[in-house]
Amino acid sequence: MISETGQDWKIAALMIFIYVHFLFYKKGDKMVKNSEYYMKKALIEAYKAFNSNEVPVGAVIVKDGKIIAKSFNLKDSKNSVTKHAELIAIEKVSKKINNWRLSDCTMYVTLQPCPMCASAINQARLFKIVYGASANSVESSEIFNKIFSDSNTIIEKDVLSEDCSLILKKFFSNIR
Ligand SMILES: [Zn+2]
Numbered sequence: 001m002i003s004e005t006g007q008d009w010k011i012a013a014l015m016i017f018i019y020v021h022f023l024f025y026k027k028g029d030k031m032v033k034n035s036e037y038y039m040k041k042a043l044i045e046a047y048k049a050f051n052s053n054e055v056p057v058g059a060v061i062v063k064d065g066k067i068i069a070k071s072f073n074l075k076d077s078k079n080s081v082t083k084h085a086e087l088i089a090i091e092k093v094s095k096k097i098n099n100w101r102l103s104d105c106t107m108y109v110t111l112q113p114c115p116m117c118a119s120a121i122n123q124a125r126l127f128k129i130v131y132g133a134s135a136n137s138v139e140s141s142e143i144f145n146k147i148f149s150d151s152n153t154i155i156e157k158d159v160l161s162e163d164c165s166l167i168l169k170k171f172f173s174n175i176r
Pocket residue numbers: 084086113114115116117118
């Protein structure tokens with residue numbers, strides 16, 4: 001890619017920062033496990049999607065402070081419209097805990113879920129959903145808000161939103 005070196009460097013620096021961040025804190029386990037901590041884990045999943053030429057969206061599901069599922073978008077590799085990070089993570093957890101109700105789970109996802117995933121998250125009755133970047137279409141955002149308007153699921157938005165959208169921008173600028 002020409003003229004994209006600035007962005008390339010930014011992405012590489014961000015990636016190194018996140019890995020070093022986790023390596024450094026792993027031993028002492030002193031890291032505060034807040035929304036940013038789990039969003040960084042979801043970002044690592046998004047990088048895996050990026051490296052597989054998939055739209056870089058990553059997700060993790062947390063129960064009792066522990067990550068019980070990690071996933072990234074696999075729509076192209078699996079040729080399946082349902083292989084969004086969120087749906088893969090929900091499937092993994094449902095199998096693991098043998099229950100479709102995920103009411104004690106929180107999902108961290110790098111992009112505001114599309115209407116398909118938002119609906120599944122709502123139906124799985126997740127306790128909370130935390131997302132990074134906002135959807136790039138106003139309609140999609142509106143549908144998201146509508147789906148959760150009458151729901152008990154707690155919504156937290158804009159967590160590491162700049163990092164989450166940077167990787168998406170980089171991906172789409174590479175294809176064009
Ligand atoms: Zn989706």
